Amino acid sequence: MSDLRLMLERGAEAAVRGLLGCVLVHESHGVLRAGRIVEAEAYTQDDPASHCFRGRTERNRAMFGPAGVAYVYFSYGMHHCMNVVTGREGVGEAVLVRALEPVEGIEAMIAARGWEGRPLRDLCNGPGKVCRAMGIGPGHYGADLLAGGALRLEPGRRRRGETVRLTPRIGISKAVELPRRAVLERSI
DNA sequence: GATAGGATTCACT
DNA sequence: GTGAATCCTATCA
Numbered sequence: 001m002s003d004l005r006l007m008l009e010r011g012a013e014a015a016v017r018g019l020l021g022c023v024l025v026h027e028s029h030g031v032l033r034a035g036r037i038v039e040a041e042a043y044t045q046d047d048p049a050s051h052c053f054r055g056r057t058e059r060n061r062a063m064f065g066p067a068g069v070a071y072v073y074f075s076y077g078m079h080h081c082m083n084v085v086t087g088r089e090g091v092g093e094a095v096l097v098r099a100l101e102p103v104e105g106i107e108a109m110i111a112a113r114g115w116e117g118r119p120l121r122d123l124c125n126g127p128g129k130v131c132r133a134m135g136i137g138p139g140h141y142g143a144d145l146l147a148g149g150a151l152r153l154e155p156g157r158r159r160r161g162e163t164v165r166l167t168p169r170i171g172i173s174k175a176v177e178l179p180r181r182a183v184l185e186r187s188i
Numbered sequence: 189g190a191t192a193g194g195a196t197t198c199a200c201t
Numbered sequence: 202g203t204g205a206a207t208c209c210t211a212t213c214a
Contacts, residue, residue: 041195049195051210059210076196077207083195096195128196172195190214201203 004155005146008067008086012042012093013180015067015086017164019095020184021156023103026134028150031108033134035100035124036156041169042180043083045092049174052092063092068146068153072131072138079128082136084145084153098181100124100134109133163187 007018025034043050043063051060051073062071063085071083071094083094102109102124110116113133115123124133131137136151145153158164162184169181 043195051195054211057211073195074209076194077209079196081195098195126196169195173193190212192210192212194208194210197206199203199205 002146002155004153005068008084008146009088010086012044012086012095015084016040016042016095016180016182017166019084019097019153020164020182021158021162023154023156024097024100024130024134024145024151025154026136026151028135031105033105033108034103034154035109035130035134036103036184037097037099038101038184039097039099039125040182041096041098042086042182043094043096044087047175047178047180049169049172049176049178050092056092060092062142063094064090065142068144070136070140070143070145070151072136072141074138075128080131080137081127082131082140096127097130098127100130102133108135158184161186 008015019037019040022037045052052063066089067086069085083096085094087093124130165183165185166179167181
């Protein structure tokens with residue numbers, strides 16, 4: 001039982017902070033891509049903005065799975081977004097990965113996004129961009145991120161001078177005021 | 189069976 | 202800053 005799993009099982013509101021600094025890794029076609037999670041949002045079952053607010057459906061069933069599996073969904077007809085499922089099995093909770101700081105395989109990310117010659121800071125600073133750059137898609141729906149597979153989550157360290165700030169969420173129309181978005185910031 | 193709207197991104201003004 | 206692209210899901214008739 002890893003520390004990471006225990007942390008995720010504690011629930012979305014704890015996990016949204018704990019996930020910051022952790023590293024998302026994807027190995028495909030012999031290429032390794034990795035990025036530190038620097039922005040995330042918690043979604044729980046009692047949250048009107050959550051996909052599982054109205055109960056279990058065919059689309060959101062992964063959110064009710066065990067902590068550590070991926071919930072990938074399709075949005076706005078053109079983007080995929082990835083969540084890390086939290087809480088106990090049977091509870092609909094997850095943390096949306098909103099932004100990464102590229103660590104490894106940056107060239108592959110740039111190629112996947114068609115981002116040649118553009119600002120690096122805009123490569124992974126959005127949930128749709130994260131999936132595109134990392135090569136995450138519907139095929140990863142329900143994948144176990146803690147099992148050491150091709151797509152996995154690894155513990156990360158928070159660096160000196162970095163702090164977690166909780167802010168209202170963005171991009172949604174319901175329950176916007178809840179401070180369930182966590183951002184990793186350099187305080188110096 | 190039909191329709192409204194969305195946990196977004198990008199290009200353009 | 203504003204608006205278009207684009208399609209799946211949930212919800213309603």
